[in-house]
């Protein structure tokens with residue numbers, strides 16, 4: 619690069635940092651729950667970038683709480699083990715054999731990978747599941763779904779203790795039943811329940827599309843609850859987008875200030891959403 623171009627680059631970087639000041643001030647000490655979906659977890663380089671953004675957030679005083687998915691990784695392992703798996707309305711029908719694989723992949727593999735990536739960027743971070751410290755107590759959601767849990771009680775005290783110490787929690791979406799059984803929770807549902815319990819300032823749902831699309835395939839940058847209900851009823855919102863939008867609405871009802879559905883594969887997606895005027899994805903506010 620020529621020296622002049624290089625100077626222009628640095629000037630642009632400095633300007634970006636300077637323009638971020640009001641956003642940095644707005645989010646200082648804010649709680650931001652980030653759901654990292656399995657489809658949003660791309661290459662190792664993308665994971666490294668995600669981890670760097672999370673550590674930067676923590677560095678500027680935000681309290682990030684990561685809840686992850688891992689559906690595609692579970693599918694891959696179930697395929698290898700030749701265990702068939704069905705989804706109903708975006709949720710995996712989970713029998714005991716499936717549950718074993720879900721727990722192994724989510725808590726053992728995916729969680730460890732994210733913790734490792736954040737630690738490698740210098741973040742202090744700890745891997746958990748909803749089964750730890752009574753974080754998520756579940757009831758069975760629907761007998762037809764088997765061991766799928768619906769969070770009925772969330773105990774966020776441990777998360778508050780970690781935030782006070784500057785430690786970033788990375789949470790696998792598993793829950794404990796009242797009889798000590800393990801439940802599989804949809805990652806979006808788990809993230810929404812945790813965000814509501816923490817009365818988070820933002821819930822960011824990172825996925826593999828730029829946001830919620832209308833019938834013409836255009837991303838809607840702002841959405842209301844009634845629009846979402848209509849789009850689910852007429853089938854415009856389908857599959858995995860159903861639990862995502864349901865989660866956003868439930869989180870707002872539970873006291874979260876706003877939920878955003880955005881493309882986790884886009885460069886620096888979380889920073890763009892939080893610290894720039896531009897924002898990213900579809901924002902859903904109460905009203």
Ligand SMILES: Nc1ncnc2c1ncn2[C@@H]1O[C@H](COP(=O)(O)OP(=O)(O)O)[C@@H](O)[C@H]1O
Nearest residue numbers: 655656657825826827830831854855856858859
């Ligand atoms: N109206 C819609 N707008 C955007 N995506 C939609 C819509 N309806 C269904 N989808 C689907 O939902 C998917 C996101 O859900 P999912 O695959 O469960 O993501 P993740 O694994 O990130 O949780 C998108 O890739 C898209 O195929």
Ligand SMILES: CC(=O)N[C@@H](CCC(=O)OP(=O)(O)O)C(=O)O
Nearest residue numbers: 656687688689709710803804805
């Ligand atoms: C009940 C249920 O569906 N659980 C999900 C948990 C993982 C998840 O939600 O992963 P994504 O966010 O990557 O889709 C599953 O078994 O796939």
